[in-house]
């Protein structure tokens with residue numbers, strides 16, 4: 001059975017939930033065989049198309065397949081490189097192993113008359129620039145097994161959509177495109193179905209959805225500026241990629257009034273990072289934060305009442321609910337029970353927790369990702 005290592009980003013639990021969702025969408029039969037730090041080990045019943053899977057994922061940095069173990073590390077790598085790079089200069093990198101092994105491998109290969117270059121890898125960009133995925137030359141040793149990298153995250157493409165796009169509203173803040181992708185995957189909606197971001201801001205989720213292959217896009221926001229930014233960013237992406245089969249509609253609307261403009265029972269998935277309150281400086285008192293959480297709870301509950309109407313039966317909502325940090329205390333928004341009463345079930349995103357947190361040390365706010373399914 002082929003064995004893989006998924007090298008995950010900074011939020012391994014979210015990345016793991018995303019991988020499970022993508023495997024289910026791609027009908028991959030798999031078993032998670034282990035976890036170690038940011039490494040997720042998976043065995044599958046047949047080889048997977050790592051490039052295609054990577055093309056969908058937001059939370060995985062690298063996908064690597066285990067090489068058959070025959071003799072010892074050095075001889076196995078020498079045999080592997082001779083077979084995979086049978087002509088021209090051999091180029092390889094080796095992480096997780098004793099550097100002496102890399103030099104031994106280089107020496108043995110040179111003695112067979114081959115031209116060899118050992119590449120020191122600093123980050124995924126250097127794997128891409130040295131064409132090591134195509135050459136099957138990026139090797140790593142993990143838990144005594146040799147892995148060959150089959151796909152790496154297209155980090156430069158993601159950054160281009162992050163920083164290169166024309167319209168970005170610094171007031172509403174921006175969701176990292178990788179997290180947008182993870183959220184879209186968790187929704188598990190077919191590419192032809194209608195998807196909506198009801199708080200679209202500058203359109204990060206919608207642009208990412210188009211980049212992933214979604215063709216029927218709806219977006220809305222209360223702010224005129226946000227709708228203009230979203231329009232500019234979507235147009236920029238469609239022109240960059242020369243896409244002309246994407247249908248998208250944007251509405252200037254309060255999320256709680258969307259049933260006036262969007263047909264009932266029509267949307268398959270809603271993926272949103274809503275308004276999360278006024279930017280925090282860290283010196284706000286508890287009373288201020290509690291007042292803000294009450295207002296946000298009301299905003300989310302009112303929005304969910306309407307979103308329930310426009311969502312199809314069994315449709316889902318992937319929604320960020322912020323948790324605030326004051327000093328060492330976490331303040332959550334109390335809205336889950338009310339959302340359930342409206343007619344939603346919470347679909348837990350992991351065995352350990354119903355939601356998964358995305359946040360960095362030192363931030364005043366963490367983003368909790370939840371999945372709700374219409375009953």
Ligand SMILES: C[S@@+](CC[C@H](N)C(=O)[O-])C[C@H]1O[C@@H](n2cnc3c(N)ncnc32)[C@H](O)[C@@H]1O
Pocket residue numbers: 172173174175176198199200201202203204205220221222223226253254255256273274275276299
């Ligand atoms: C955190 S931002 C979303 C950012 C977006 N994910 C992005 O990456 O660009 C929240 C957005 O919610 C909008 N908003 C606030 N209250 C709203 C409401 N009641 N209905 C719809 N949109 C609202 C704001 O105008 C803002 O653009």
